[in-house]
Amino acid sequence: MPAEPEFLPVVPDGAQPPYVLAKQALAHAIAAGALAPEQRLPSERYLCERLGISRSTLRRTLKELGEEGLVESSERRGWRVRRVGFSHSPDAAALVGFADLNRSLGRAVTARVLSARTRPAASEEAERFQVATRAELFELRRVRFLDGLPVCVSHDLVPLAVAPAVAGADFTTASLFGLLAAAGHVPVGARYTARAALADAEQKRLLDLSGPSPVLNTRRLSLDSAGLPCADSRETYRADRYEVRLTLG
Structure with a gap:
């Protein structure tokens, strides 16, 4: 089983809310290839721990990434990177x-x-x-x-x-x-x-x-x-x- 990707913790800067910073971190991981097309995202617990955010913040982050077409959800299999572009x-x-x-x-x-x-x-x-x-x-x-x-x-x-x-x-x-x-x-x-x-x-x-x-x-x-x-x-x-x-x- 491949190792889970690493993420730098979100550091609030006062200029942008945590969900925006978390969204940028995940979008960067997709752009850099750390998260490949069709790959399932790590569990919510793992992402919350690595990014240092709450579960509600993570869910808003994933919702916005989904609206932008970068990820998609499946009731049974969780979130995965969408193959687009x-x-x-x-x-x-x-x-x-x-x-x-x-x-x-x-x-x-x-x-x-x-x-x-x-x-x-x-x-x-x-x-x-x-x-x-x-x-x-x-x-x-x-x-x-x-x-x-x-x-x-x-x-x-x-x-x-x-x-x-x-x-x-x-x-x-x-x-x-x-x-x-x-x-x-x-x-x-x-x-x-x-x-x-x-x-x-x-x-x-x-x-x-x-x-x-x-x-x-x-x-x-x-x-x-x-x-x-x-x-x-x-x-x-x-x-x-x-x-x-x-x-x-």
Whole structure:
């Protein structure tokens, strides 16, 4: 039987009530992998002792974590970590869009559009896309949701000449990569990077995070069959709703 995870006791700071601090401790354990998807949480007695909180405080903590989609309860088996979010191998994610990949897995994919506009390319952007300086780009910023839960903030740039239809699309549900494919620019390659960080104030607000919260920042420059860049995408994922799988060797 695996050892029970360890937790630092909640230390009241006067600024936040104990249940909020306990919620942050458990959310951090989930984000850090100390509590894995589908894993049953330790007993209420164990959690109360380790966190130094009362049973009523713990129950409020678990209720709120459940409302946020991080844990779920079963009458017979207690609480367990819920398997939510975006799970993929990097090679697949680099070539398939967020919406297309997750819809293929049976998830409800929606978005809240923060901004959508056309603007001239800056010199560095023009060089990256191999287009003329001040060529028109379509710029899109969204919060992406899976099954109603915020998972990532995305920022996409596309040369407007590549897929003119993007300028009139409803990106609350539309797939950017689907529109690229319809315009004859199916991404077949990509340059992909990922970097862990702590969420900034805007990311916390958009992804419904509190306290020091880890996120994963990714960037991919998608290439079409001619080897030309067709989209530059930057995405910030909630660490507790994002998983990367690697196969080595």
